[in-house]
Amino acid sequence: MAELTIDATLENLDQVLDFVNQQMELAGCTPKLMNQVDVAVEEIYVNIARYAYHPDVGKAQVRCETGGDPFRIVIGFVDRGRPYNPLEKEDPDVTLSAEKREIGGLGIFLAKQLMDEIEYEFREGQNILTLRKIVK
Amino acid sequence: MTINKQSQGGKLSIALEGRLDTTTAPLLEAELKQSLDGVTELEFDFAGLEYISSAGLRVLLSAQKIMNRQGSMVIRNVNQIIMEVFEITGFVDILTIT
Numbered sequence: 001m002a003e004l005t006i007d008a009t010l011e012n013l014d015q016v017l018d019f020v021n022q023q024m025e026l027a028g029c030t031p032k033l034m035n036q037v038d039v040a041v042e043e044i045y046v047n048i049a050r051y052a053y054h055p056d057v058g059k060a061q062v063r064c065e066t067g068g069d070p071f072r073i074v075i076g077f078v079d080r081g082r083p084y085n086p087l088e089k090e091d092p093d094v095t096l097s098a099e100k101r102e103i104g105g106l107g108i109f110l111a112k113q114l115m116d117e118i119e120y121e122f123r124e125g126q127n128i129l130t131l132r133k134i135v136k
Numbered sequence: 137m138t139i140n141k142q143s144q145g146g147k148l149s150i151a152l153e154g155r156l157d158t159t160t161a162p163l164l165e166a167e168l169k170q171s172l173d174g175v176t177e178l179e180f181d182f183a184g185l186e187y188i189s190s191a192g193l194r195v196l197l198s199a200q201k202i203m204n205r206q207g208s209m210v211i212r213n214v215n216q217i218i219m220e221v222f223e224i225t226g227f228v229d230i231l232t233i234t
Contacts, residue, residue, distance in 0.1 A: 010158060010159070013157070013159055031217075032216070032217060035186075035187055036217075036220070038187065038189075039187075039188075042157055042158060042189045043189060043190055046158045046191075094224075094225050094226030095229070096226075097229075098197060098200045098201055098204060098230045099201065099204065101197055101230070103194050103197055103198055104190070104194055106193055106194075106225050107190035109224075110189070110221065110224060110225060113224045
């Protein structure tokens, strides 16, 4: 398992994506799969960067593990910010017209749809989000 | 991401290259903010666009809302990866993709 610990800021998004992509590349993932995971990683990480420690800055740890049979990509996000479960947020109505849509609110929904599983737990003062993508 | 603009009368064409994400979406938002006055036909070319996240969707939705009031908006050359994001979020029904 590979780990990256960084300040949870929007400026570090590219570093997080590079880290995750490097792991997936080593594991021989297809560009399509990498893109799907990238979107989920971006949405979850941006949420942490914006809200976990606001207005302060704190650390986020990103873990990435690939392998197994069936092959899976497991990505973990750990922060010590305020307890927050993004999965509790209600899914947006994706059948509404443009005029009735609110700007925003699609990020976590996209992450949920693109990954096979997302789990949240708050343990020992830490928000722990685990994303799993299983490749059939 | 690079933004290439071409304007002719009321028609504005914008070709995007790279990634439309949290980092780059504000650039497109700022560009549109100063360019959409008097535009009746807005055309996006996504041939060079590789990736989109919700930050990009947000900008496209506000552009679509503006163009619904003052003209039309189309998006051309959408790749398979971006199309999947449009499908999941129902944007295929909101946007005109050709």
